[in-house]
Amino acid sequence: MRCIFTAVITLPFVWCLSAYEPTVSIIDVVSSTKREEAKVVGTVASARSTTLAARVSASVVDLPVALGDAVAAGQVLVQLEAxxxxxxxxxxxxxxxxxxxxxxxxxxxxxxxxxxxxxxxxxxxxxxxxxxxxxxxxxxxxxLTIRAPYAGVITARHAEAGDLAQPGRALLEIADPAALRFEARVPESLIDYLRLGQGVDVVIQGRHHRGPIVQIAAAAEVASRSVLVKVDLPQSLAETSDETVSESAEAPLSALRLGQFGRLLVVIYNVPVLAVPDVAVMQRGQLQQVAVLENGQVHLRLVRSGRRWLQGQRVSEDSSRLRVVPMVDIVAGLKPGDQVLLHAQHLRDGQPWPETAP
Structure with missing residues (x-):
């Protein structure tokens, strides 16, 4: 008996989904202003520091303090002999x-x-x-005996026992760590945004410390075209508001130290800005383009973008719900009043608009 087997092959159904293509829309570019912060690097320094120097020509016979030592007021720091x-x-x-x-x-x-x-x-x-x-x-x-003028910390040591001290030659430097300031050289372009007594924020190790400006140099430094600005810092972290702590920073709750690096935040108001939704900017290799509608035609214009940020917009006029729209600042290439096309990746330069059916 001969058996015949029949093979049945089932072909799966293949669903072809066309890519979703958003509808092209038009927005008007509007100039607005924003609040911006410029960051200027600086250093934590003491509001009271002293360089101790010899007043007579003599030999250094004893220098009993080291760099970083805490000293009391009146303590003997250097003993000379002549x-x-x-x-x-x-x-x-x-x-x-x-x-x-x-x-x-x-x-x-x-x-x-x-x-x-x-x-x-x-x-x-x-x-x-x-x-x-x-x-x-x-x-x-x-x-011949040099004493500490006040309680402080030795911040520099320029001599050793056996050295010959001359009048005016620095031997030690002492600073008061309880009276701290932040010193920064602010560019000339930003100095008009600062004034004496103004409260400013200084960011050190991720924490914001707020204090008043106590000194602005009368003249700018010629080489750097910058002006020295000094800000009084809080005496302790208890005076620092936790509300100003950066969310992204894991700042240790440690005391401020002399010589620490930080940034002075200079608030700039009424900064003109042109911004468009992120979807309006098309990346073509190293170039960025935006589709602009002019005289009924699409023109692909080269632009240079800046900061990217998020903007909350109402879903509708009668709704209280907000949607987040990614925005991007346009530094160059657009002007107020330009009409920008969104989702225009498929459009060509010089193409008529609105599109006509084939």
Whole structure:
């Protein structure tokens, strides 16, 4: 018996879906203004800092502090030594002792009647001169010990034990970490947006610190065409508003430190801007084009885009619901009043509009 098998092949149905093609629409380009922030880099500095230098020529015999050490007011920071200054003090002490002995003897002679008061005047003058010389010598000896003028932190050390200190030569630098400022050199183009006493934000390690402008330099630096601006910073993080913390930053709750990097935010108002929906800009390789309607024809115009942002628009006039529309700033290539076509990727340059049916 012969069996015959019949193979049945089932072909699946293939559904062809045409790509969704949005309807071309027209919008008018309108010029508007916006609030913008410029960021200027700067550094955390102390509102009170001092360079400690020698006042006399002497040898450095002891420098007991290191970079970063916290020091108390009046603490000895540098000990100098100069034998000639010590010798001058000893000589002044001896001269004063001799002058006072002469004065005492002259006063006894006047009391006994063997000398007149006029004879004592020159002796008194010599005693006064000796006292002045002793005071000067004691002052010079005092210059051999350099103390902290206030409580602070050593921010720089320029000498070591055994060095020769000269008048005016910096030995140490000290700063008060409790009084901090932010210093930034602001470009000339932005300085008109700042004024003394104005509250500004400074971003350091992702946190916003708000403080007043306390100094704006009267003259710009010629090389950089910038103006030095100083802003007082909060004394602690307790004075920093959490509402101004950047959402994208994971900022540590640490104290501010001298020398930290930061950015000064300069708010610029009434910045003119032209913006169109993101779908209006067509990327063609390295070029960007926008379809503009002119005299009933489509013209593909080269543009340069800027910042991209999101805009909330009502779904309809009688609706409270909003939809988010991606927008893009147009830096060059468009002007107010231009009519821009959206979803115009399939249109050709010079094509009539509206499209005519074939």
């Amino acid at each position: 034998e000639e200054i010590r010798a001058r003090l000893a000589n002044a002490q001896a001269q004063l002792a001799l002058a006072e002995a002469d004065l005492a003897r002259a006063e006894r002679l006047v009391a006994s009647g063997t000398a007149t008061a006029a004879n004592v005047d020159s002796v008194r003058a010599a005693a006064r001169s000796a006292r002045a010389q002793l005071a000067e010598a004691e002052t010079m000896v005092g210059y």
